[in-house]
Amino acid sequence: MNFKKLFSQFEPAVLDLIEKESKQQCFTAGEVIMRTGQYIRSTALILQGRVKIYRQGPEGEEFLMYYLGPGQACAVSMICAMQSDTSEITAVAEEDCEILLIPIQLMDTLMKDHRSWYQFVLQTYRSRFDEVLSVIDDVAFRNMDERLHFYLKRFKEKTGNKHLEISHQQIAEDLNSSREVISRLLKKMEQRGELILHRNMIEITS
Numbered sequence: 001m002n003f004k005k006l007f008s009q010f011e012p013a014v015l016d017l018i019e020k021e022s023k024q025q026c027f028t029a030g031e032v033i034m035r036t037g038q039y040i041r042s043t044a045l046i047l048q049g050r051v052k053i054y055r056q057g058p059e060g061e062e063f064l065m066y067y068l069g070p071g072q073a074c075a076v077s078m079i080c081a082m083q084s085d086t087s088e089i090t091a092v093a094e095e096d097c098e099i100l101l102i103p104i105q106l107m108d109t110l111m112k113d114h115r116s117w118y119q120f121v122l123q124t125y126r127s128r129f130d131e132v133l134s135v136i137d138d139v140a141f142r143n144m145d146e147r148l149h150f151y152l153k154r155f156k157e158k159t160g161n162k163h164l165e166i167s168h169q170q171i172a173e174d175l176n177s178s179r180e181v182i183s184r185l186l187k188k189m190e191q192r193g194e195l196i197l198h199r200n201m202i203e204i205t206s
Contacts, residue, residue, distance in 0.1 A: 003019060003047060004019070006071050007045065007071065007120075010116045010117065010120070011115075011116045014110060017106060018045075018102060018110075021104075021106045021122050022102045023100070024047070024098060025098075025101055026099075027062070027094070027096070028093065028096055029094065031093045032090065033051060033092060034076075034077065034089070035087065036055075036086075036089060036090050037087065038083070038086060038087050039080075039085075040077050040081045040086070040087055041079050041081060041103065041104055042084070042101040043077040044073065044077050044100070045072075045100040046069060046070050046073070046074075047099060049069075049094070049095045049098060050063070050068070050076070050093075050094040050096045050159065051067065051068055051069075051091050051093070051097060052092045052093075053065045053074070053091050054089065054090055054092075054116055055088070056090050064135070064174040065089065065135060065155075066132065067094065067155075069158055070090075072124070072127075076088070076089050078125075082111075084104075108200060131140050134150075138150055145188075148171070148185050148186070149189070149194075151171065151174065152202065156204050162203060163202075164201065164203075165200060167200050168186065170184045186202070194206045197203065
């Protein structure tokens with residue numbers, strides 16, 4: 001993935017600094033990128049693939065916060081790196097990913113000297129905050145069938161694909177429900193002509 005094309009909003013000087021002083025790293029699907037309690041010494045820019053960000057409960061349960069895709073950054077890693085703090089979330093590669101790791105020393109320089117990076121950080125905070133608010137609204141004000149519809153809509157928008165390669169079990173875990181409940185609701189949506197169910201894949205038709 002062409003880094004400079006993907007992050008073309010940055011000034012040329014910022015692009016050159018990041019390309020020179022950052023480290024590119026690849027993760028395979030299912031690999032943990034960042035764990036809860038881990039000290040963060042760099043922030044991550046997503047070059048390719050999709051990353052799942054979630055909170056983990058005391059019994060190992062997961063609460064989905066949002067997904068990150070190419071051209072986006074992890075706001076939590078930015079905050080933790082700048083404050084030398086530990087992560088309160090877990091990040092997992094949903095598919096094979098390429099990520100650019102920017103060291104904290106470079107982040108300090110970029111924040112002080114380059115407005116395009118400063119604006120990018122603020123926009124990243126705002127975007128991730130808006131997504132978390134949507135999740136809170138989803139949990140607090142919607143019943144499960146509405147939550148499922150909203151979840152599939154977000155997933156489709158994030159991937160840009162109407163064919164969603166995801167299992168009923170994964171959806172259930174993300175929505176803190178059971179596979180049986182999710183399967184029943186998906187079947188109802190299929191009967192209404194909203195989607196077509198395949199093995200480990202859902203095709204959105206409306």
